[in-house]
Amino acid sequence: MAPETRWEAMRLSELKEGQTATVVRVGGNGLLRRRIQEMGLVKGTDLYVEKYAPLKDPMELVLKGFHISLRVEEAADIVVENVR
Amino acid sequence: MPPQHLTIALAGNPNSGKTSIFNNLTGTRQKVGNWPGVTVEKKEGHITRSGYDLTIVDLPGTYSLTPFSIEEVVARNFLLDERPDVVIDIIDASNLERSLYLATQIRELDCKVLFALNMADMARARGTKIDGRKLSELLDIPVVFTVGNRNEGMDELLEQAIRLAESTAPPDRTRRVKYSADIEEAIGRLAFFMESKTDDSLPYLPRWVAVKLLEDDAIVQERLIAAAPDAGRQILQAAQALRKHLTDRFDEDPQIVMTDERYGFIAGIVREVQTSTTQQRVDISRSIDLVLTHRLAGFPIFIFFIWAMFQLTFTLGEYPVKWIQTGVELASGTAASLMPEGILKSLVVDGIIAGVGSVIKFMPNILILFFCIALFEDTGYMARSAFLMDRIMHLIGLHGKSFIPMLMGFGCNVPAIMAARTLESEKDRILTILITPFMSCSAKLPVYVVLAGAFFGARAGTVIFGLYLLGIALSILTGRVFRSTLLKGADAPFVMELPPYRMPMAKSLMIHMWDRSKLFLRKMGQVILLGSVIIWALSSFPREVPTTRDDAAQTRQAAAAAGAGNPAAAVAPMQGVEDGSEDTADEIRRMQKTKQTENSYIGRLGRFVEPLFAPLGIDWRGGVSLLSGFVAKEIVVSTMGVLHATGDGEEEDVLGKALAASGMTALSALSMMVFVLLYLPCLATTAAIRRETGSYQWMFFSIGYSTTVAWVAAFLVYQGGRLLGFS
Numbered sequence: 001m002a003p004e005t006r007w008e009a010m011r012l013s014e015l016k017e018g019q020t021a022t023v024v025r026v027g028g029n030g031l032l033r034r035r036i037q038e039m040g041l042v043k044g045t046d047l048y049v050e051k052y053a054p055l056k057d058p059m060e061l062v063l064k065g066f067h068i069s070l071r072v073e074e075a076a077d078i079v080v081e082n083v084r
Numbered sequence: 085m086p087p088q089h090l091t092i093a094l095a096g097n098p099n100s101g102k103t104s105i106f107n108n109l110t111g112t113r114q115k116v117g118n119w120p121g122v123t124v125e126k127k128e129g130h131i132t133r134s135g136y137d138l139t140i141v142d143l144p145g146t147y148s149l150t151p152f153s154i155e156e157v158v159a160r161n162f163l164l165d166e167r168p169d170v171v172i173d174i175i176d177a178s179n180l181e182r183s184l185y186l187a188t189q190i191r192e193l194d195c196k197v198l199f200a201l202n203m204a205d206m207a208r209a210r211g212t213k214i215d216g217r218k219l220s221e222l223l224d225i226p227v228v229f230t231v232g233n234r235n236e237g238m239d240e241l242l243e244q245a246i247r248l249a250e251s252t253a254p255p256d257r258t259r260r261v262k263y264s265a266d267i268e269e270a271i272g273r274l275a276f277f278m279e280s281k282t283d284d285s286l287p288y289l290p291r292w293v294a295v296k297l298l299e300d301d302a303i304v305q306e307r308l309i310a311a312a313p314d315a316g317r318q319i320l321q322a323a324q325a326l327r328k329h330l331t332d333r334f335d336e337d338p339q340i341v342m343t344d345e346r347y348g349f350i351a352g353i354v355r356e357v358q359t360s361t362t363q364q365r366v367d368i369s370r371s372i373d374l375v376l377t378h379r380l381a382g383f384p385i386f387i388f389f390i391w392a393m394f395q396l397t398f399t400l401g402e403y404p405v406k407w408i409q410t411g412v413e414l415a416s417g418t419a420a421s422l423m424p425e426g427i428l429k430s431l432v433v434d435g436i437i438a439g440v441g442s443v444i445k446f447m448p449n450i451l452i453l454f455f456c457i458a459l460f461e462d463t464g465y466m467a468r469s470a471f472l473m474d475r476i477m478h479l480i481g482l483h484g485k486s487f488i489p490m491l492m493g494f495g496c497n498v499p500a501i502m503a504a505r506t507l508e509s510e511k512d513r514i515l516t517i518l519i520t521p522f523m524s525c526s527a528k529l530p531v532y533v534v535l536a537g538a539f540f541g542a543r544a545g546t547v548i549f550g551l552y553l554l555g556i557a558l559s560i561l562t563g564r565v566f567r568s569t570l571l572k573g574a575d576a577p578f579v580m581e582l583p584p585y586r587m588p589m590a591k592s593l594m595i596h597m598w599d600r601s602k603l604f605l606r607k608m609g610q611v612i613l614l615g616s617v618i619i620w621a622l623s624s625f626p627r628e629v630p631t632t633r634d635d636a637a638q639t640r641q642a643a644a645a646a647g648a649g650n651p652a653a654a655v656a657p658m659q660g661v662e663d664g665s666e667d668t669a670d671e672i673r674r675m676q677k678t679k680q681t682e683n684s685y686i687g688r689l690g691r692f693v694e695p696l697f698a699p700l701g702i703d704w705r706g707g708v709s710l711l712s713g714f715v716a717k718e719i720v721v722s723t724m725g726v727l728h729a730t731g732d733g734e735e736e737d738v739l740g741k742a743l744a745a746s747g748m749t750a751l752s753a754l755s756m757m758v759f760v761l762l763y764l765p766c767l768a769t770t771a772a773i774r775r776e777t778g779s780y781q782w783m784f785f786s787i788g789y790s791t792t793v794a795w796v797a798a799f800l801v802y803q804g805g806r807l808l809g810f811s
Contacts, residue, residue: 026340038185
């Protein structure tokens with residue numbers, strides 16, 4: 001059975017461990033936004049929430065085959081859809 | 085014919101294996117890290133090859149060439165200003181897409197680029213195959229397969245680089261990033277406008293400048309104005325108009341749109357050259373991470389590792405430290421017995437050997453600590469420790485990586501401050517360096533032991549623990565205050581790569597450890613040597629002790645009594661002459677030493693600053709001891725010993741009694757301990773601050789700040805205590 005897919009947009013920070021989603025928009029301040037984009041987190045990228053740190057912040061993501069960590073407050077500025 | 089000279093720059097993402105390729109190519113000793121941003125300084129190596137003198141420059145590892153981090157600015161300025169003959173871009177085969185992002189930016193600069201497709205074997209093992217020839221064709225860039233950590237492909241890399249440098253064909257301008265029609269049009273118009281306004285005299289490629297102006301790149305704007313002051317302004321105006329047009333068109337900042345489009349262009353290339361056979365790779369690294377950053381086990385494991393590092397550094401390190409101390413004492417004893425009595429002997433024994441010895445003895449601690457840090461970095465655990473700790477450190481306005489330096493501060497501030505290099509953001513680094521001295525280092529402990537032991541008896545342990553807590557509290561407070569004032573600005577975003585765990589290479593660990601320790605030895609050595617000589621001079625001059633006739637007579641008497649056949653007894657009474665009168669001679673010698681110290685420049689300085697210390701309940705002897713503690717905090721105890729004429733401070737209870745007799749109370753002892761906890765860092769730490777912040781300003785700031793905090797805190801303790809009726 002295929003896992004439940006939610007098409008409506010939500011914040012990356014709302015995703016749970018083990019979920020995958022597609023990036024719709026990267027918001028936030030200039031530097032952060034630029035930095036995130038240059039690491040390859042651009043519109044249309046699929047990303048997988050590997051885990052949250054033991055204190056629930058930061059979170060670890062897998063995208064394009066590598067792992068990055070992002071603070072939850074930073075992830076709140078990233079809008080994703082197609083959560084599965 | 086003299087050999088021709090070529091400059092080759094190495095560029096690449098952090099963790100792409102760039103540093104190991106650099107080591108292979110040049111044989112230069114470099115540190116190899118597994119942590120983003122380790123290579124902050126520019127590093128060069130020189131070799132000769134095929135009749136050429138090659139200068140190989142290791143650029144900082146970056147993900148991009150936007151001017152947002154120091155590393156990126158350094159890398160880009162080098163490419164712009166030094167115009168290397170060839171740029172070797174190291175492409176991590178496991179991260180093709182992201183590596184190509186940097187590559188497209190280098191390509192836009194119109195450099196001669198060569199790809200080193202690194203670690204393709206590893207990528208293949210993980211199910212990713214890359215068609216090197218196709219990649220080379222699509223981008224018109226030569227591609228060489230390399231395996232950095234096995235030293236494979238280096239010869240071909242150099243051959244290709246030389247061939248590329250020799251070729252006169254300009255890079256194919258059609259094989260670079262093509263943006264969407266609107267953006268290409270804006271670039272074309274702006275570039276054309278630029279060429280017509282400046283008669284094509286700009287030192288940079290117009291297309292590149294146009295791209296950067298549309299991205300609102302501040303540094304390029306400055307450069308343009310500098311290169312063409314009048315035309316530059318018109319060009320900037322035109323660029324702003326176009327930016328506005330594009331922002332309206334895309335409903336988004338052009339810079340973001342262009343980043344998106346570059347990744348779009350890259351995605352097209354990746355689709356053609358890369359074939360993945362496995363969807364979800366089997367990944368040992370991930371399994372390790374499941375344990376090491378586990379929700380429940382993560383912290384206990386982290387604490388264990390830190391505990392182990394601490395134990396290794398300060399407990400295991402204790403043994404070689406003792407050997408070195410014995411060696412220093414031996415050297416000092418030998419020098420003392422070989423040299424004739426006099427000022428030169430005093431300079432060598434009390435100044436140089438004692439001063440340098442006090443620093444050299446940290447060497448084993450530093451070697452072990454840097455070994456552990458290198459191990460953390462090279463395996464990839466350092467990034468995980470930042471991942472674990474970031475939440476807590478973020479509360480102080482710091483980065484997760486600040487934790488390790490601060491913790492090391494409890495052992496010794498010198499390696500702790502040096503460990504702050506692992507922080508990428510300069511503000512984070514400086515803030516960490518400023519608050520680390522509040523972590524009570526192990527050298528301060530003897531002072532607490534003497535004072536708390538003498539005045540607080542059974543509660544000494546609690547008092548000492550309280551001091552440590554006070555240090556931590558003040559570091560948190562300082563962190564928060566400075567973060568919102570002095571070192572304001574967005575904290576660096578925590579976007580950090582978590583590189584795959586790797587087996588560390590022994591050679592790389594050694595290079596890593598030794599490079600940093602060497603730095604410590606060389607740089608510290610000079611400052612410490614100078615500093616200790618100055619302190620020595622201050623405390624040994626003037627030499628003449630205004631002795632009364634009685635004193636002199638007593639000394640002669642005692643010396644005679646100690647045994648006519650043993651003149652050494654008068655000079656060095658501790659040589660164990662079993663004679664009752666030895667005590668007397670010792671006593672007198674001590675009195676003389678006390679008088680001499682009192683009368684020395686540092687003693688006079690102590691008298692001079694007495695009014696400053698008086699409100700803290702600290703007398704002039706305390707003041708002098710604190711001043712002498714600048715060399716090393718342990719010295720505070722021995723100076724107090726000298727000034728209170730209790731011998732060399734060996735017997736703590738004796739000193740305690742002498743202190744009580746001189747009018748020190750529990751409250752003033754507490755005040756003094758608080759002052760010791762917080763006041764100016766020792767000479768070695770100061771030198772480390774100077775070195776690691778790169779400025780005397782921060783060093784003096786740190787000295788001034790910590791001493792002010794110390795004074796205020798001690799004042800509050802002493803005067804507040806008195807108001808509350810303690811004594």
